Amino acid sequence: MLVMTCALLPACGDNNPAAPPSQPSPYKDLTTKENVLSNIETAYNRRSIARYDELLDDNFTFYLYPGDVGGEIPASWDRATEVLYNMRLFDKSYPTNTCKSISMDLQFDPNNISWVDLVPDQSKYPGETWKTAVIYYAFRFDVLPDTQYESAAGARAQFTVRNVGTDQAPQWRLVEMDDLSNGSLLNYAGAMRTTTQASTWGQVKALYRR
DSSP states (O other): OHHHHHHHSTTTTOOSOOOOOOOOOSSOOTTSHHHHHHHHHHHHHTTOHHHHHHHEEEEEEEEOOGGGOBTTBOSEEEHHHHHHHHHHHHOTTOSSSOEEEEEEEEEOOTTSOOOEEEOOOTTTSTTOOEEEEEEEEEEEEEETTTEEEEEOTTOEEEEEEEEOSOSSSOOEEEEEEEEEEOSOOOEEEOSTTOEEEEEOHHHHHHTTOO
């Protein structure tokens, strides 16, 4: 009778609970241009520098909004600098301008993006045609001790992607980002002794240059 009872139980004598089902990854494969944009947003919200790093082309360039350029702030920077600044931004223990929370929203409909052909320098990229689109964004970075950096209404950037795979098996990477802002940035004071500053994406990244 004991043997029969054990046979009827799903796991007689097994005290180990079944492993929970694995959760699907929030990141999408890079076989479409739109997935690059989606993964940028996810990498920011999850503060994953590894995931952000894999989105960038080897020859990535970030172009700052012209109004941000001056003094120590250059007109552009390269891939290594982009990764370094974002690594510091994502790091909750970074000692300078520690960012305690990030909210990033790239505002696009993946089925309704106006991608435009862009022909790069053919001496460096023979036969290639890149794709570029202007996308609106909204963000908020809460930085210790009490400053909030928010994107101004209508802030936008131009994202340019490059296929490093083949036509049959595409693999898209972000090769250029041009921060366009909206041309009307204003600083304003918030309540509860917290300063809210309307900022471009480049301004926030540049906080982490040291």
